[in-house]
Amino acid sequence: MIVVEVRKLFGRxxxxxxxxxxxxxxxxxxxxxxxxxxxPRPGEGPTFLAAVLGNGALYPAAALGIVLPVFxxxxxxxxxxxxxxxEAGAGTLRYLLVRPVGRTRLLVAKxxxxxxFVLVAVAAVAVTAYVVGTSLLGTTPITSTxxxxxxxxxxxxxxVRTVLMVLYIxxxxxxxxxxxxxxxxxxxxxxxxxxxxxALLVSSSVLVxxxxxxxxxxxxxxxxxxxxxxxxxxxxxxxxxERGVLVQGVYVVVLLGMAWASFTTxxxxx
Amino acid sequence: xxxxxxxTRGLTKRYGRVLAVDGVDLDVHEGxxxxxxxxxxxxxxxxxxxxxxxxxxxxxxxEVLGHRVPRHVGRALPDIGALVEGPAAYPHxxxxxxxxxxxxxxxxxxxxxxxxxxxxxxxxxxxxxxGRRPVRTYSLGMKQRLGLAAALVRRPxxxxxxxxxxxxxxxxxxxxxxxxxRLNEQGTTVFLSSHLxxxxxxLCTRVGVLDRGHLVTQTSLDSLRAPTGRxxxxxxxxxxxxxxxxxxxxxxxxxRLVVTGLPVEELTRRLVRAGIGVRxxxxxxxxxxxxxxxxxxxxxxxxxxx
Numbered sequence: 001m002i003v004v005e006v007r008k009l010f011g012r013x014x015x016x017x018x019x020x021x022x023x024x025x026x027x028x029x030x031x032x033x034x035x036x037x038x039x040p041r042p043g044e045g046p047t048f049l050a051a052v053l054g055n056g057a058l059y060p061a062a063a064l065g066i067v068l069p070v071f072x073x074x075x076x077x078x079x080x081x082x083x084x085x086x087e088a089g090a091g092t093l094r095y096l097l098v099r100p101v102g103r104t105r106l107l108v109a110k111x112x113x114x115x116x117f118v119l120v121a122v123a124a125v126a127v128t129a130y131v132v133g134t135s136l137l138g139t140t141p142i143t144s145t146x147x148x149x150x151x152x153x154x155x156x157x158x159x160v161r162t163v164l165m166v167l168y169i170x171x172x173x174x175x176x177x178x179x180x181x182x183x184x185x186x187x188x189x190x191x192x193x194x195x196x197x198x199a200l201l202v203s204s205s206v207l208v209x210x211x212x213x214x215x216x217x218x219x220x221x222x223x224x225x226x227x228x229x230x231x232x233x234x235x236x237x238x239x240x241x242e243r244g245v246l247v248q249g250v251y252v253v254v255l256l257g258m259a260w261a262s263f264t265t266x267x268x269x270x
Numbered sequence: 271x272x273x274x275x276x277x278t279r280g281l282t283k284r285y286g287r288v289l290a291v292d293g294v295d296l297d298v299h300e301g302x303x304x305x306x307x308x309x310x311x312x313x314x315x316x317x318x319x320x321x322x323x324x325x326x327x328x329x330x331x332x333e334v335l336g337h338r339v340p341r342h343v344g345r346a347l348p349d350i351g352a353l354v355e356g357p358a359a360y361p362h363x364x365x366x367x368x369x370x371x372x373x374x375x376x377x378x379x380x381x382x383x384x385x386x387x388x389x390x391x392x393x394x395x396x397x398x399x400x401g402r403r404p405v406r407t408y409s410l411g412m413k414q415r416l417g418l419a420a421a422l423v424r425r426p427x428x429x430x431x432x433x434x435x436x437x438x439x440x441x442x443x444x445x446x447x448x449x450x451x452r453l454n455e456q457g458t459t460v461f462l463s464s465h466l467x468x469x470x471x472x473l474c475t476r477v478g479v480l481d482r483g484h485l486v487t488q489t490s491l492d493s494l495r496a497p498t499g500r501x502x503x504x505x506x507x508x509x510x511x512x513x514x515x516x517x518x519x520x521x522x523x524x525x526r527l528v529v530t531g532l533p534v535e536e537l538t539r540r541l542v543r544a545g546i547g548v549r550x551x552x553x554x555x556x557x558x559x560x561x562x563x564x565x566x567x568x569x570x571x572x573x574x575x576x
Contacts, residue, residue: 004374012362091358095420098322098354099376100347268324 001101005109006116009079018075019121023128025071026063030129034136052137057155059133060126060162061232064169067125068225073201076173079117080180081194083110084263088188088270103264111181111256118173122166151234161231168228168241175221175248176201178255185263188270218243221251273300274333275428275459276321281330283316290316292483293330298461298476303454305474305491306463307562310571313483314463315355318432321461322352335428348378351426353434357417359405365416366392366401373423391419396445410437418446422453429453432463447473471558481566494561497553500530501537506547514544528554 009015033052052062064072084107087093096106153161180197187193204222207213217223224244230237276298283291291313298304308314319325321334323343332339337346359368369388373379379387392401395415405413414437421429429450435443450473454460464470470477471491478488487494500520505511508525515537521528529537534553541548556564 001375004371008360008371090360091356092360094319094322094324094354095352095358095372096375097324098347098350098352099372100323100344101376102344265326267319267326269319 001105001109002112005113009113009117010120015079015117018078019124022067022071022075022121022125026059026066026125026129027132029063029066030059030132030136052133056133056135056137057130057158058232059137060129061165061228063125063129063133064122064165065226065229068169068172069205072121072125072169072173073176074198075121076114076118076176077180077197077201078190078194080114080177081184081192081197082190083114083181084184085187085190085193086184088268089190091270093270094268097268104260107181107185107260107263111177114177114181115170115174118170118177119166122169122173126162126166153234161236164231165228168231168244171245171248171252172225175251175255178252178259179221182255182259182262185259185266219247221248223247273336274298275300275302275335276304276461277333278317278321279331281317281320281332282328283313283320283325284328289483291320291327294480294483294485295488296478296485297488298459300459301454301457302476303450303460303474304462305470305477306461306480307467307470307477308465308480309566309568310465312480312566314465314480315432317480318352318354318430318463321430322350322354323347324354348376348424349427350430351421351424351428352430352432353417353421354430354432356433356436357413357420359413359416359420361406362404364402364404365397365408365412365419368405368416369420369423372420379424387423388419391422394422394449395419396442411439411442414438415442415446418449426458428459428461430461430463433466434462434464435466435469443469467558467562477558479562479565486565491558495555495558497555500528500554501532501534502550502552502554503527503529503537503541503548504550505541506549510544511541511546514540514546525549 052059084093087096097103101109176197179200180193183196184190184193187196201222204220208217208220208223213220224240224247227240227244230240274297276296278294278296281291281294281296282289294313294317296317306314306317316325320327321332321339323340326340334343334346335349337343339346359365360371363371366388369391370384373384373388374381389398389401392398395418397412397415397419400408400412405416408416414434418431418434421431431450434450435446438446447469450460450462460473462470462474474491476488476490477494479486503511504526506525508522508527511527512519512522515527515529515532518529518531519527520530532540534551538548538551541551
């Protein structure tokens with residue numbers, strides 16, 4: 001069932017177009033940077049962008065910094081929102097359930113396929129950015145790759161930290177996926193599920209930036225999204241990353257629990 | 271009596287304040303061709319969805335193929351083929367790919383035999399020439415045939431079909447009917463829900479009639495169409511017959527008279543003795559349409575002012 005769902009997701013041209021678009025933006029940014037050589041000054045613009053002009057090997061991290069705040073959550077939310085509501089809207093949900101596919105099983109299969117999508121998307125962005133970064137921006141040898149803190153980083157360390165970053169971002173996106181998947185079990189409209197998930201994320205981002213929301217800030221889902229930057233400090237600043245993993249974990253567990261409870265007791269009338 | 275394939279006791283479904291299905295006791299036996307009739311909005315589809323575990327009943331018990339539903343619906347479903355409220359398929363995939371994908375999604379469909387089985391059912395429903403085209407390009411009738419094919423892929427013991435001939439042309443309807451009769455003769459129980467009386471009348475052996483959520487009757491088609499006790503006669507001289515029968519004629523349409531209180535034999539004898547030519551005479555039988563109209567109210571899609 002899981003294999004079938006993954007095949008279904010990646011058999012759709014839509015999925016590949018989404019991934020392609022996700023990779024296109026960082027590529028465009030890299031081209032512009034390479035052509036004009038006008039980088040943002042340190043401390044300005046998207047995370048990391050100031051540092052990459054010198055070494056392209058750091059560009060995957062910068063690229064994920066570009067797509068993470070908006071594009072990646074939109075893509076994940078659309079795919080997760082589509083998961084159940086899309087089948088319901090097309091009428092295929094009832095045929096899957098009487099096939100029979102158990103409801104829990106179907107939900108797990110959908111979740112796994114969304115996870116695979118997240119990983120493929122994040123990896124595709126990272127790989128594209130690495131290729132683009134090293135070929136367009138990689139003017140300095142890799143031994144001089146530095147952390148945000150300014151200390152040098154070996155290629156091996158960089159690789160480990162990039163993998164950690166991909167995992168952390170993947171985990172954050174799993175929170176988004178859980179939210180949209182839960183909404184997806186409530187409605188028969190994939191659009192409503194995706195937009196509902198995004199609306200909550202935007203609200204969360206607004207509150208994070210608001211001083212008056214200080215009391216709840218640390219519990220908001222988007223609070224620690226950018227904490228992966230700390231993985232590129234020396235030594236790694238684990239505090240926010242750990243909290244991010246924990247807060248996101250609570251959201252994932254609660255939302256998936258709600259999605260399961262809602263879907264297994266739902267009257268399928270679509 | 272053969273084993274029950276579907277049996278429900280006091281099946282009830284309430285949506286908020288609306289009682290969609292109320293205390294329905296269905297009995298479908300092995301080998302039946304069961305027609306489930308009722309006006310639009312009478313609760314047919316809700317009942318079908320409850321039988322398949324898609325909708326959870328508010329009260330009552332369901333047993334399908336010997337398994338409790340919805341608790342053990344997963345054990346019953348592998349032996350059921352269903353078409354619920356119109357077909358559905360992924361439009362960007364071909365008919366063949368849709369069937370394979372659905373077959374691969376659940377238990378009971380081995381991948382070794384999949385290609386052969388899919389090819390067979392496509393041929394059976396008359397789609398073998400269109401199996402490789404994307405479903406997006408299918409007509410309504412072709413989608414309907416594809417839905418039927420999906421129900422048949424694993425040779426189910428029970429077919430639950432909701433309006434299976436929707437969108438088919440007359441030739442397609444005959445094709446599907448012959449297919450269903452053939453499958454039934456090979457042992458498949460057919461549960462067919464429809465508001466098309468002609469379809470049920472030509473296919474089914476037993477009928478259940480649902481009206482406003484109540485099962486108003488459940489009987490064999492023949493007993494529903496039993497003689498009414500009146501006689502219908504077509505005579506050469508209607509006025510003379512009217513005068514002769516004096517008050518026993520309850521209805522007249524041209525030269526056709528409906529006569530009450532006289533057996534057919536006696537009626538014929540009297541007419542012949544009086545020298546009135548008889549073209550046709552016989553007991554009056556209710557059509558299924560009459561029977562159903564007597565038993566049911568207007569469908570929920572007709573909304574009269576209070």
